Every structure is written in C-alpha cells, then in structure tokens.
Amino acid sequence: KTALEVETIENLEALYDRAFMIVKEAVEAGSKNFGLATGGTMLPLYDRIRNSKLDFTKCQSVNLDEYVGLSKTHPESYIAFMKQQLFHEKPFKKSNLPDGEAIDPSAEAARYEELLKQLTLDFQLLGVGENGHIGFNEPGTSFDSGTHIVKLSDSTRLANARFFPSLDEVPTEAITMGIASIMRAKQILLIAVGEKKRMALEALLKDEVTESIPVTILKNHPNVIVLTDLAI
Ligand code: F6R
Numbered sequence: 599k600t601a602l603e604v605e606t607i608e609n610l611e612a613l614y615d616r617a618f619m620i621v622k623e624a625v626e627a628g629s630k631n632f633g634l635a636t637g638g639t640m641l642p643l644y645d646r647i648r649n650s651k652l653d654f655t656k657c658q659s660v661n662l663d664e665y666v667g668l669s670k671t672h673p674e675s676y677i678a679f680m681k682q683q684l685f686h687e688k689p690f691k692k693s694n695l696p697d698g699e700a701i702d703p704s705a706e707a708a709r710y711e712e713l714l715k716q717l718t719l720d721f722q723l724l725g726v727g728e729n730g731h732i733g734f735n736e737p738g739t740s741f742d743s744g745t746h747i748v749k750l751s752d753s754t755r756l757a758n759a760r761f762f763p764s765l766d767e768v769p770t771e772a773i774t775m776g777i778a779s780i781m782r783a784k785q786i787l788l789i790a791v792g793e794k795k796r797m798a799l800e801a802l803l804k805d806e807v808t809e810s811i812p813v814t815i816l817k818n819h820p821n822v823i824v825l826t827d828l829a830i
Pocket residue numbers: 634635636637638639640662663724725726727731732733734
C-alpha cells in the first residue's frame with residue numbers, strides 16, 4: 599500500500615502557505631540537505647521562503663537538474679534561476695547544481711551522483727511535468743537511473759520555450775538526478791498545480807507504478823506529501 603499523503607487545497611495562496619509550513623517544519627526538525635527544483639511551480643514557495651526568517655546557512659542544497667551547454671549567466675540556466683529566486687536572499691552553506699558547462703557532461707553526471715551518495719537528502723522538493731516527468735526524467739527512464747544526461751523531448755522543449763526568445767534556443771540536453779537518486783531522499787514534497795498537471799496527478803493517484811509515467815514511482819516511497827489544487 600502507498601504512503602502517499604495527498605492534500606487538496608483549492609486556494610493557491612493557502613496551498614503555498616502549507617508548502618512553506620512543510621519546509622519550515624523540515625528545517626526545524628533538523629533537515630540539513632535539501633533537494634531543490636526550478637520551474638514555475640516553485641515560484642510562490644521560494645517567494646515565501648525569501649520573505650521568511652528561515653535560515654539555511656547550516657544547510658546544503660542540491661538541485662535536481664541543469665541544462666547542458668547554457669552559460670551559467672544565461673537567465674534561464676537553473677543556476678541563475680536559483681540565485682535569483684532563492685540563494686541571493688537565502689544562502690546555503692553550500693549549493694550544488696550539475697555544471698551544465700562541463701566539458702565532459704557524462705563525467706559531470708558521475709561526479710554529481712557520487713556527491714549525492716555522500717550526502718543524504720533529508721528533503722526533496724518536486725514539481726511534475728505534464729507527461730509525468732520528475733527532474734528531467736522523461737517517460738521511459740529506468741527507475742534504477744542515477745544522475746545522467748538526457749535528450750529533452752519535444753514536448754518538454756516546447757513547454758519550456760516560453761522562457762526563451764525562440765524554440766531554437768531551448769537547449770536539447772540536460773543533466774538530471776535519476777529516479778533512483780531522487781528516491782533516496784528521506785522525505786519528498788511534490789507540488790502539482792493547474793489543469794495541465796491533471797493527467798500526471800491522476801496517474802500517480804490511480805495507475806500502477808510504471809516507467810512510462812515516471813512520477814508514479816512515488817507510490818513506492820515511504821514519505822511523500824502531495825500538494826495539489828486539483829480534485830481527482
Ligand atoms: C525543475 C524540474 C522539472 C519541473 C517540471 C514542472 O527543476 O525538475 O521536473 O519540476 O517540469 O515544471 P513547472 O513547475 O514549470 O510546471
């Protein structure tokens with residue numbers, strides 16, 4: 599049986615207040631290593647954290663993913679996103695992201711996976727893609743995967759094109775924590791907001807665990823909270 603705890607909160611302000619409380623409780627309970635995500639879903643949460651008294655200076659952060667081949671100063675790089683949304687105001691003792699500019703991306707993925715094995719994630723924040731991806735683990739990714747290089751699907755590149763001047767400028771590859779890397783986190787908070795996420799959420803709540811919808815793996819995790827505004 600699944601240990602998924604689903605909280606449906608229709609009002610988005612209230613939903614993000616609750617998300618913030620869950621993060622705050624984790625900090626207060628002594629969580630030290632936080633897995634972080636980028637993307638639109640996280641903006642209202644990071645806004646609340648920026649404006650809070652939470653202190654991460656004794657904590658480390660580890661991000662899920664980064665584009666390959668995008669300069670760290672490009673505003674859509676995930677390192678730039680994290681600095682702007684969180685790290686400038688809420689610095690961590692150390693913040694880790696895959697280096698999307700590494701000359702050898704595969705070696706960089708291996709380095710990152712090694713780091714993740716050394717450092718237990720106490721808390722992992724997750725969004726979910728319309729196709730059920732978590733991190734950049736697209737449908738079909740092995741549940742045994744560690745950090746690896748992915749070719750981004752057309753649908754993911756299209757979904758992210760809104761942040762770039764044109765579709766051509768959306769990177770074609772990324773480095774992402776794998777499904778196995780994510781599943782090692784002790785606690786997971788998944789936020790799924792908006793109609794576009796209905797298919798993925800429905801699959802998580804109703805379908806069998808299947809590699810064709812990566813988010814369904816969370817049914818096998820012992821400590822997951824799902825926050826959503828969707829009634830399923
Ligand atoms: C981001 C990430 C992605 C996003 C997902 C949802 O670091 O790993 O899996 O969480 O693509 O994106 P948004 O929140 O923009 O809908």
